Amino acid sequence: MPMPDDCRHAPASTKGRSTIDERANHCFGCGPENPQGLHLVFSTDTSVPGHPTATAHFQLDRLHEGPPGYVHGGIIATLLDEAMSKINRPLNVLAVTRHMEIDYLRPVPLYQSLTVTSHHLHREGRKLFHRAEILSSDGTTLARGKGIFIELDRALLARAGFTQPED
Known part of the structure:
Protein backbone atom coordinates (compact mmCIF):
# COMPACT_ATOMS: atom_id res chain seq x y z
CA MET A 1 0.00 0.00 0.00
CA PRO A 2 1.55 3.34 -0.95
CA MET A 3 2.23 5.78 1.86
CA PRO A 4 0.19 8.99 1.80
CA ASP A 5 2.15 12.06 0.79
CA ASP A 6 0.96 13.78 3.96
CA CYS A 7 2.77 11.46 6.42
CA ARG A 8 5.50 14.05 6.87
CA HIS A 9 6.20 12.98 10.44
CA ALA A 10 7.76 9.74 9.19
CA PRO A 11 11.57 9.74 8.80
CA ALA A 12 12.86 9.12 5.26
CA SER A 13 14.29 5.76 6.37
CA THR A 14 10.75 4.36 6.69
CA LYS A 15 9.28 5.67 3.44
CA GLY A 16 7.82 3.00 1.14
CA ARG A 17 6.98 0.52 3.90
CA SER A 18 3.40 -0.03 4.99
CA THR A 19 3.34 0.47 8.75
CA ILE A 20 0.42 0.71 11.13
CA ASP A 21 0.50 4.49 11.29
CA GLU A 22 0.53 4.77 7.50
CA ARG A 23 -2.56 2.58 7.38
CA ALA A 24 -4.20 4.73 10.04
CA ASN A 25 -4.86 7.74 7.83
CA HIS A 26 -7.91 8.59 9.93
CA CYS A 27 -5.95 9.20 13.13
CA PHE A 28 -7.64 12.09 14.94
CA GLY A 29 -4.31 13.74 15.70
CA CYS A 30 -2.36 13.44 12.45
CA GLY A 31 -4.54 11.59 9.95
CA PRO A 32 -4.77 13.45 6.67
CA GLU A 33 -8.05 11.76 5.73
CA ASN A 34 -9.96 12.56 8.93
CA PRO A 35 -12.15 15.58 8.14
CA GLN A 36 -12.67 16.32 11.87
CA GLY A 37 -9.05 15.62 12.85
CA LEU A 38 -6.38 18.00 14.04
CA HIS A 39 -4.17 17.36 10.96
CA LEU A 40 -0.99 17.85 12.98
CA VAL A 41 2.25 17.67 11.00
CA PHE A 42 5.29 16.83 13.09
CA SER A 43 8.95 17.37 12.43
CA THR A 44 11.41 15.18 14.30
CA ASP A 45 14.89 16.01 15.50
CA THR A 46 17.20 13.05 15.97
CA SER A 47 20.42 15.07 16.40
CA VAL A 48 20.87 13.74 19.96
CA PRO A 49 21.23 9.95 19.57
CA GLY A 50 18.59 8.06 21.55
CA HIS A 51 16.72 11.22 22.57
CA PRO A 52 14.54 12.37 19.67
CA THR A 53 12.13 15.28 19.84
CA ALA A 54 8.99 15.95 17.81
CA THR A 55 7.38 19.33 17.21
CA ALA A 56 4.17 20.52 15.57
CA HIS A 57 2.82 24.03 15.14
CA PHE A 58 -0.94 24.46 15.17
CA GLN A 59 -3.86 26.78 15.76
CA LEU A 60 -7.25 25.60 16.96
CA ASP A 61 -10.69 27.10 16.53
CA ARG A 62 -14.14 26.94 18.07
CA LEU A 63 -14.56 23.24 17.16
CA HIS A 64 -12.01 22.53 19.92
CA GLU A 65 -13.50 24.83 22.56
CA GLY A 66 -14.01 23.96 26.20
CA PRO A 67 -14.32 27.09 28.31
CA PRO A 68 -15.23 30.09 26.14
CA GLY A 69 -12.17 31.12 24.13
CA TYR A 70 -10.00 28.21 25.27
CA VAL A 71 -9.14 24.67 24.17
CA HIS A 72 -11.04 21.76 25.73
CA GLY A 73 -9.00 19.77 28.27
CA GLY A 74 -9.51 16.53 26.34
CA ILE A 75 -8.06 18.11 23.21
CA ILE A 76 -5.07 19.28 25.25
CA ALA A 77 -4.56 15.69 26.42
CA THR A 78 -4.84 14.48 22.82
CA LEU A 79 -2.22 16.99 21.65
CA LEU A 80 0.25 15.88 24.32
CA ASP A 81 -0.39 12.17 23.70
CA GLU A 82 -0.03 12.59 19.94
CA ALA A 83 3.25 14.47 20.31
CA MET A 84 4.68 11.84 22.64
CA SER A 85 3.62 9.02 20.32
CA LYS A 86 5.54 10.60 17.44
CA ILE A 87 8.92 10.02 19.07
CA ASN A 88 8.44 6.26 19.12
CA ARG A 89 9.12 6.08 15.36
CA PRO A 90 12.67 7.53 15.50
CA LEU A 91 13.33 5.03 18.31
CA ASN A 92 12.30 2.27 15.84
CA VAL A 93 9.41 1.02 17.94
CA LEU A 94 5.66 0.90 17.66
CA ALA A 95 4.20 1.55 21.08
CA VAL A 96 0.90 2.41 22.71
CA THR A 97 0.13 4.74 25.57
CA LEU A 121 13.48 10.68 28.45
CA HIS A 122 14.55 7.06 28.89
CA ARG A 123 13.65 3.43 28.35
CA GLU A 124 13.24 0.46 30.70
CA GLY A 125 12.73 -2.73 28.68
CA ARG A 126 9.50 -2.31 26.70
CA LYS A 127 8.57 0.86 28.62
CA LEU A 128 9.37 4.19 26.98
CA PHE A 129 9.19 7.36 29.07
CA HIS A 130 8.35 10.61 27.27
CA ARG A 131 7.32 14.16 28.11
CA ALA A 132 5.56 16.87 26.10
CA GLU A 133 4.47 20.44 26.47
CA ILE A 134 2.25 22.95 24.74
CA LEU A 135 3.79 26.39 24.34
CA SER A 136 2.32 29.77 23.48
CA SER A 137 3.92 31.89 20.76
CA ASP A 138 5.97 33.72 23.42
CA GLY A 139 7.31 30.43 24.82
CA THR A 140 5.10 30.20 27.91
CA THR A 141 4.37 26.59 28.90
CA LEU A 142 0.59 26.17 28.97
CA ALA A 143 0.32 22.42 29.59
CA ARG A 144 2.77 19.61 30.26
CA GLY A 145 2.45 15.85 30.15
CA LYS A 146 4.45 12.75 30.97
CA GLY A 147 3.71 9.40 29.43
CA ILE A 148 4.70 5.77 29.55
CA PHE A 149 4.44 3.89 26.26
CA ILE A 150 4.66 0.11 25.87
CA GLU A 151 6.41 -1.34 22.84
CA LEU A 152 4.23 -3.77 20.92
CA ASP A 153 5.49 -7.29 20.21
CA ARG A 154 6.97 -7.56 16.69
CA ALA A 155 5.87 -11.17 16.22
CA LEU A 156 2.27 -10.29 17.08
CA LEU A 157 2.34 -7.39 14.61
CA ALA A 158 3.80 -9.60 11.88
CA ARG A 159 1.04 -12.21 12.38
CA ALA A 160 -1.50 -9.39 12.02
CA GLY A 161 0.10 -8.40 8.68
CA PHE A 162 1.71 -5.15 9.83
CA THR A 163 5.29 -4.03 9.52
CA GLN A 164 7.11 -1.52 11.61
CA PRO A 165 10.47 0.25 11.40
CA GLU A 166 13.41 -2.06 11.78
CA ASP A 167 16.22 -1.63 14.33
Missing part, protein backbone atom coordinates in the same frame (compact mmCIF):
# COMPACT_ATOMS: atom_id res chain seq x y z
CA ARG A 98 -0.05 2.95 28.91
CA HIS A 99 -0.17 5.89 31.29
CA MET A 100 -0.25 9.65 30.97
CA GLU A 101 -0.19 12.50 33.48
CA ILE A 102 -1.13 16.05 32.55
CA ASP A 103 -0.51 19.35 34.27
CA TYR A 104 -2.87 22.05 32.97
CA LEU A 105 -0.76 25.08 33.85
CA ARG A 106 -2.58 27.91 32.05
CA PRO A 107 -5.62 28.09 29.77
CA VAL A 108 -4.72 27.17 26.17
CA PRO A 109 -6.21 29.86 23.89
CA LEU A 110 -8.08 29.32 20.65
CA TYR A 111 -7.16 31.23 17.46
CA GLN A 112 -3.49 31.62 18.41
CA SER A 113 -0.30 30.04 17.10
CA LEU A 114 0.79 27.27 19.46
CA THR A 115 3.50 24.60 19.52
CA VAL A 116 3.53 21.11 20.96
CA THR A 117 6.93 19.52 21.55
CA SER A 118 7.82 16.10 22.92
CA HIS A 119 11.04 14.54 24.19
CA HIS A 120 12.13 10.97 24.90
Whole structure:
Protein backbone atom coordinates (compact mmCIF):
# COMPACT_ATOMS: atom_id res chain seq x y z
CA MET A 1 0.00 0.00 0.00
CA PRO A 2 1.55 3.34 -0.95
CA MET A 3 2.23 5.78 1.86
CA PRO A 4 0.19 8.99 1.80
CA ASP A 5 2.15 12.06 0.79
CA ASP A 6 0.96 13.78 3.96
CA CYS A 7 2.77 11.46 6.42
CA ARG A 8 5.50 14.05 6.87
CA HIS A 9 6.20 12.98 10.44
CA ALA A 10 7.76 9.74 9.19
CA PRO A 11 11.57 9.74 8.80
CA ALA A 12 12.86 9.12 5.26
CA SER A 13 14.29 5.76 6.37
CA THR A 14 10.75 4.36 6.69
CA LYS A 15 9.28 5.67 3.44
CA GLY A 16 7.82 3.00 1.14
CA ARG A 17 6.98 0.52 3.90
CA SER A 18 3.40 -0.03 4.99
CA THR A 19 3.34 0.47 8.75
CA ILE A 20 0.42 0.71 11.13
CA ASP A 21 0.50 4.49 11.29
CA GLU A 22 0.53 4.77 7.50
CA ARG A 23 -2.56 2.58 7.38
CA ALA A 24 -4.20 4.73 10.04
CA ASN A 25 -4.86 7.74 7.83
CA HIS A 26 -7.91 8.59 9.93
CA CYS A 27 -5.95 9.20 13.13
CA PHE A 28 -7.64 12.09 14.94
CA GLY A 29 -4.31 13.74 15.70
CA CYS A 30 -2.36 13.44 12.45
CA GLY A 31 -4.54 11.59 9.95
CA PRO A 32 -4.77 13.45 6.67
CA GLU A 33 -8.05 11.76 5.73
CA ASN A 34 -9.96 12.56 8.93
CA PRO A 35 -12.15 15.58 8.14
CA GLN A 36 -12.67 16.32 11.87
CA GLY A 37 -9.05 15.62 12.85
CA LEU A 38 -6.38 18.00 14.04
CA HIS A 39 -4.17 17.36 10.96
CA LEU A 40 -0.99 17.85 12.98
CA VAL A 41 2.25 17.67 11.00
CA PHE A 42 5.29 16.83 13.09
CA SER A 43 8.95 17.37 12.43
CA THR A 44 11.41 15.18 14.30
CA ASP A 45 14.89 16.01 15.50
CA THR A 46 17.20 13.05 15.97
CA SER A 47 20.42 15.07 16.40
CA VAL A 48 20.87 13.74 19.96
CA PRO A 49 21.23 9.95 19.57
CA GLY A 50 18.59 8.06 21.55
CA HIS A 51 16.72 11.22 22.57
CA PRO A 52 14.54 12.37 19.67
CA THR A 53 12.13 15.28 19.84
CA ALA A 54 8.99 15.95 17.81
CA THR A 55 7.38 19.33 17.21
CA ALA A 56 4.17 20.52 15.57
CA HIS A 57 2.82 24.03 15.14
CA PHE A 58 -0.94 24.46 15.17
CA GLN A 59 -3.86 26.78 15.76
CA LEU A 60 -7.25 25.60 16.96
CA ASP A 61 -10.69 27.10 16.53
CA ARG A 62 -14.14 26.94 18.07
CA LEU A 63 -14.56 23.24 17.16
CA HIS A 64 -12.01 22.53 19.92
CA GLU A 65 -13.50 24.83 22.56
CA GLY A 66 -14.01 23.96 26.20
CA PRO A 67 -14.32 27.09 28.31
CA PRO A 68 -15.23 30.09 26.14
CA GLY A 69 -12.17 31.12 24.13
CA TYR A 70 -10.00 28.21 25.27
CA VAL A 71 -9.14 24.67 24.17
CA HIS A 72 -11.04 21.76 25.73
CA GLY A 73 -9.00 19.77 28.27
CA GLY A 74 -9.51 16.53 26.34
CA ILE A 75 -8.06 18.11 23.21
CA ILE A 76 -5.07 19.28 25.25
CA ALA A 77 -4.56 15.69 26.42
CA THR A 78 -4.84 14.48 22.82
CA LEU A 79 -2.22 16.99 21.65
CA LEU A 80 0.25 15.88 24.32
CA ASP A 81 -0.39 12.17 23.70
CA GLU A 82 -0.03 12.59 19.94
CA ALA A 83 3.25 14.47 20.31
CA MET A 84 4.68 11.84 22.64
CA SER A 85 3.62 9.02 20.32
CA LYS A 86 5.54 10.60 17.44
CA ILE A 87 8.92 10.02 19.07
CA ASN A 88 8.44 6.26 19.12
CA ARG A 89 9.12 6.08 15.36
CA PRO A 90 12.67 7.53 15.50
CA LEU A 91 13.33 5.03 18.31
CA ASN A 92 12.30 2.27 15.84
CA VAL A 93 9.41 1.02 17.94
CA LEU A 94 5.66 0.90 17.66
CA ALA A 95 4.20 1.55 21.08
CA VAL A 96 0.90 2.41 22.71
CA THR A 97 0.13 4.74 25.57
CA ARG A 98 -0.05 2.95 28.91
CA HIS A 99 -0.17 5.89 31.29
CA MET A 100 -0.25 9.65 30.97
CA GLU A 101 -0.19 12.50 33.48
CA ILE A 102 -1.13 16.05 32.55
CA ASP A 103 -0.51 19.35 34.27
CA TYR A 104 -2.87 22.05 32.97
CA LEU A 105 -0.76 25.08 33.85
CA ARG A 106 -2.58 27.91 32.05
CA PRO A 107 -5.62 28.09 29.77
CA VAL A 108 -4.72 27.17 26.17
CA PRO A 109 -6.21 29.86 23.89
CA LEU A 110 -8.08 29.32 20.65
CA TYR A 111 -7.16 31.23 17.46
CA GLN A 112 -3.49 31.62 18.41
CA SER A 113 -0.30 30.04 17.10
CA LEU A 114 0.79 27.27 19.46
CA THR A 115 3.50 24.60 19.52
CA VAL A 116 3.53 21.11 20.96
CA THR A 117 6.93 19.52 21.55
CA SER A 118 7.82 16.10 22.92
CA HIS A 119 11.04 14.54 24.19
CA HIS A 120 12.13 10.97 24.90
CA LEU A 121 13.48 10.68 28.45
CA HIS A 122 14.55 7.06 28.89
CA ARG A 123 13.65 3.43 28.35
CA GLU A 124 13.24 0.46 30.70
CA GLY A 125 12.73 -2.73 28.68
CA ARG A 126 9.50 -2.31 26.70
CA LYS A 127 8.57 0.86 28.62
CA LEU A 128 9.37 4.19 26.98
CA PHE A 129 9.19 7.36 29.07
CA HIS A 130 8.35 10.61 27.27
CA ARG A 131 7.32 14.16 28.11
CA ALA A 132 5.56 16.87 26.10
CA GLU A 133 4.47 20.44 26.47
CA ILE A 134 2.25 22.95 24.74
CA LEU A 135 3.79 26.39 24.34
CA SER A 136 2.32 29.77 23.48
CA SER A 137 3.92 31.89 20.76
CA ASP A 138 5.97 33.72 23.42
CA GLY A 139 7.31 30.43 24.82
CA THR A 140 5.10 30.20 27.91
CA THR A 141 4.37 26.59 28.90
CA LEU A 142 0.59 26.17 28.97
CA ALA A 143 0.32 22.42 29.59
CA ARG A 144 2.77 19.61 30.26
CA GLY A 145 2.45 15.85 30.15
CA LYS A 146 4.45 12.75 30.97
CA GLY A 147 3.71 9.40 29.43
CA ILE A 148 4.70 5.77 29.55
CA PHE A 149 4.44 3.89 26.26
CA ILE A 150 4.66 0.11 25.87
CA GLU A 151 6.41 -1.34 22.84
CA LEU A 152 4.23 -3.77 20.92
CA ASP A 153 5.49 -7.29 20.21
CA ARG A 154 6.97 -7.56 16.69
CA ALA A 155 5.87 -11.17 16.22
CA LEU A 156 2.27 -10.29 17.08
CA LEU A 157 2.34 -7.39 14.61
CA ALA A 158 3.80 -9.60 11.88
CA ARG A 159 1.04 -12.21 12.38
CA ALA A 160 -1.50 -9.39 12.02
CA GLY A 161 0.10 -8.40 8.68
CA PHE A 162 1.71 -5.15 9.83
CA THR A 163 5.29 -4.03 9.52
CA GLN A 164 7.11 -1.52 11.61
CA PRO A 165 10.47 0.25 11.40
CA GLU A 166 13.41 -2.06 11.78
CA ASP A 167 16.22 -1.63 14.33
